Amino acid sequence: MTEREFSKKCGKCRQRAVTLDTVCYTVEFDHDGRKYEVTVPDLVVPRCSNCGTIALDEEANRQISAAFRRKAGLLSPEQIRQHRVALGLTQQGLADLLSVGVSTLSRWETGAQIQQRSLDRFLRAAFVFPELRQALAEDPALQLPEQPPRQLDSAWQEEPAESPSLRNVPDSAL
Numbered sequence: 001m002t003e004r005e006f007s008k009k010c011g012k013c014r015q016r017a018v019t020l021d022t023v024c025y026t027v028e029f030d031h032d033g034r035k036y037e038v039t040v041p042d043l044v045v046p047r048c049s050n051c052g053t054i055a056l057d058e059e060a061n062r063q064i065s066a067a068f069r070r071k072a073g074l075l076s077p078e079q080i081r082q083h084r085v086a087l088g089l090t091q092q093g094l095a096d097l098l099s100v101g102v103s104t105l106s107r108w109e110t111g112a113q114i115q116q117r118s119l120d121r122f123l124r125a126a127f128v129f130p131e132l133r134q135a136l137a138e139d140p141a142l143q144l145p146e147q148p149p150r151q152l153d154s155a156w157q158e159e160p161a162e163s164p165s166l167r168n169v170p171d172s173a174l
């Protein structure tokens with residue numbers, strides 16, 4: 001493990017008294033129009049022993065972001081990467097299927113950016129359904145007819161067919 005680097009000088013009281021400490025940290029996230037209160041009970045973070053000010057560094061933000069993803073039920077960076085690799089897709093390949101920029105997908109996989117819930121579901125669907133990946137790979141498959149097909153009333157009353165659930169994405173692709 002590499003040495004965790006942070007400024008020893010407090011940004012508030014200017015004392016060189018900042019050391020790593022374990023704190024219970026609560027923060028509110030706004031994501032997709034919802035608020036989430038996220039608590040990390042054992043956040044290891046640079047903290048001034050003189051005035052108590054904490055400084056969120058990269059590692060602390062990574063822990064907070066991971067806690068938020070768990071709370072919101074979003075795929076972790078590791079899950080996204082593992083499922084992509086298990087399907088033999090490059091970052092560019094998966095980004096093309098989803099029509100997102102490869103830099104965006106890369107940020108999801110490093111944890112620098114948190115995917116919107118709709119894209120999280122799109123990712124899960126693309127991981128679970130080979131037919132969807134196939135359709136996404138061929139643009140003509142997504143061409144809509146001029147007119148939507150007419151639905152018979154009875155079609156709305158049929159039981160939905162058994163299908164794999166999006167929740168069944170295993171934690172590990174291994």
Ligand SMILES: [Zn+2]
Binds near residue numbers: 011012049052053
């Ligand atoms: Zn201080």
